[in-house]
Amino acid sequence: xxxxxxxxxxxxxxxxxxxxxxxxxxxxxxxxxxxxxxxxxxxxxxxxxxxxxxxxxxxxxxxxxxxxxxxxxxxxxxxxxxxxxxxxxxxxxxxxxxxxxxxxxxxxxxxxxxxxxxxxxxxxxxxxxxxxxxxxxxxxxxxxxxxxxxxxxxxxxxxxxxxxxxxxxxxxxxxxxxxxxxxxxxxxxxxxxxxxxxxxxxxxxxxxxxxxxxxxxxxxxxxxxxxxxxxxxxxxxxxxxxxxxxxxxxxxxxxxxxxxxxxxxxxxxxxxxxxxxxxxxxxxxxxxxxxxxxxxxxxxxxxxxxxxxxxxxxxxxxxxxxxxxxxxxxxxxxxxxxxxxxxxxxxxxxxxxxxxxxxxxxxxxxxxxx
Amino acid sequence: xxxxxxxxxxxxxxxxxxxxxxxxxxxxxxxxxxxxxxxxxxxxxxxxxxxxxxxxxxxxxxxxxxxxxxxxxxxxxxxxxxxxxxxxxxxxxxxxxxxxxxxxxxxxxxxxxxxxxxxxxxxxxxxx
Numbered sequence: 001x002x003x004x005x006x007x008x009x010x011x012x013x014x015x016x017x018x019x020x021x022x023x024x025x026x027x028x029x030x031x032x033x034x035x036x037x038x039x040x041x042x043x044x045x046x047x048x049x050x051x052x053x054x055x056x057x058x059x060x061x062x063x064x065x066x067x068x069x070x071x072x073x074x075x076x077x078x079x080x081x082x083x084x085x086x087x088x089x090x091x092x093x094x095x096x097x098x099x100x101x102x103x104x105x106x107x108x109x110x111x112x113x114x115x116x117x118x119x120x121x122x123x124x125x126x127x128x129x130x131x132x133x134x135x136x137x138x139x140x141x142x143x144x145x146x147x148x149x150x151x152x153x154x155x156x157x158x159x160x161x162x163x164x165x166x167x168x169x170x171x172x173x174x175x176x177x178x179x180x181x182x183x184x185x186x187x188x189x190x191x192x193x194x195x196x197x198x199x200x201x202x203x204x205x206x207x208x209x210x211x212x213x214x215x216x217x218x219x220x221x222x223x224x225x226x227x228x229x230x231x232x233x234x235x236x237x238x239x240x241x242x243x244x245x246x247x248x249x250x251x252x253x254x255x256x257x258x259x260x261x262x263x264x265x266x267x268x269x270x271x272x273x274x275x276x277x278x279x280x281x282x283x284x285x286x287x288x289x290x291x292x293x294x295x296x297x298x299x300x301x302x303x304x305x306x307x308x309x310x311x312x313x314x315x316x317x318x319x320x321x322x323x324x325x326x327x328x329x330x331x332x333x334x335x336x337x338x339x340x341x342x343x344x345x346x347x348x349x350x351x352x353x354x355x356x357x358x359x360x361x362x363x364x365x366x367x368x369x370x
Numbered sequence: 371x372x373x374x375x376x377x378x379x380x381x382x383x384x385x386x387x388x389x390x391x392x393x394x395x396x397x398x399x400x401x402x403x404x405x406x407x408x409x410x411x412x413x414x415x416x417x418x419x420x421x422x423x424x425x426x427x428x429x430x431x432x433x434x435x436x437x438x439x440x441x442x443x444x445x446x447x448x449x450x451x452x453x454x455x456x457x458x459x460x461x462x463x464x465x466x467x468x469x470x471x472x473x474x475x476x477x478x479x480x481x482x483x484x485x486x487x488x489x490x491x492x493x494x495x496x497x498x
Binding site: 032033036037038039233235275297298299321322324329351 | 397406408409410412429431433434436455
């Protein structure tokens with residue numbers, strides 16, 4: 001198999017013009033940063049940030065049985081959703097390990113959208129297409145759908161400037177979505193995000209994204225909006241303890257040990273991985289994904305071994321970086337359940353140097369409720 | 371990007387200021403730009419340590435990545451910039467000044483001869 005050249009989103013020229021440093025990411029060329037990760041991170045926490053997340057996969061399922069097909073594939077209970085509501089969920093294999101984490105949107109009883117990670121797009125398109133066969137219509141809308149995330153405490157003040165309809169998005173409830181007009185762009189806005197801040201994620205036609213992007217940056221300028229890249233997206237989501245597929249969760253981890261037990265609904269009808277997950281839940285958990293602070297001088301990185309205080313290797317770091325808002329060096333990692341209690345001391349093996357760390361409560365950062 | 375003409379450079383994007391047999395070492399503005407926000411500088415040497423050209427003497431970490439620091443030539447450490455412990459951002463703010471890392475005393479004239487001038491280094495940056 002040959003690696004295809006990375007694709008460009010419809011905002012590529014905007015990123016280059018804004019001096020974004022473009023890097024290959026999940027088959028796309030995307031900006032890792034513009035002005036700097038910390039600067040963009042702080043803009044999102046204190047004002048607003050604009051992210052191009054058009055690389056995400058969008059899968060549409062339509063028809064009478066679409067709901068049943070989705071509910072069979074995901075661990076959370078899609079039957080509880082009403083029109084215009086979305087939910088976060090895992091999608092597991094028969095072993096109960098995680099194929100991907102998704103957001104499932106119910107537009108209508110017979111019309112659903114699944115947003116999957118770009119890195120899993122081909123895999124998830126195949127999973128949903130196969131399950132849909134003979135039961136409902138399947139369409140991969142990824143190539144025609146752009147996605148822009150507007151996140152931060154000023155997000156709705158900025159939308160107030162973007163027309164009468166956009167101003168009413170403030171009334172949208174968390175994990176709800178609706179068709180909207182922002183500026184002069186027809187779109188679908190969802191009150192979701194991956195930063196720990198309030199805001200919206202906006203779906204629009206691929207070629208409408210530059211107009212939407214330009215308007216939001218222009219209207220947001222007096223509020224301190226900044227375009228934000230993949231680097232800030234990662235530090236923001238880590239402080240909010242949102243899982244990153246490929247780092248914290250993958251096909252070797254199950255949702256229960258990853259702290260995602262709340263999206264596993266064993267009381268619903270048959271779904272892929274249910275038996276395996278019931279067995280996981282019935283037995284003592286061997287390990288758990290925990291949040292930690294590095295107390296010594298060091299930064300934990302994905303893949304660094306975690307050791308007990310005697311130096312024995314007992315786990316692995318899955319994510320780590322300086323937390324610009326919390327002002328500490330933070331991380332996530334799998335530790336034996338006996339070591340997973342808040343306050344437990346252990347060591348992070350930073351390339352041969354054992355640096356002290358301690359298990360802490362997560363999320364590391366929680367925004368003040370408005 | 372312009373690089374100071376009074377300095378000499380390595381392919382690992384370090385600058386050196388040669389004053390007799392004393393060489394001050396830091397990383398270039400290009401390296402700083404590539405790293406982004408520098409959050410941790412670990413200089414794993416102390417005054418008196420012998421350095422071997424090409425061997426690491428520390429690490430520099432930004433939010434996203436970790437990079438090794440390589441000794442540009444053989445020599446003995448005569449000064450270490452302790453300020454970077456508490457203020458790693460000095461490397462971002464003033465890479466050729468307050469962001470210096472170590473001073474080496476050297477008799478490695480062959481090593482010095484191999485350092486690049488600002489023009490060769492500029493070409494090296496364009497090629498990388």
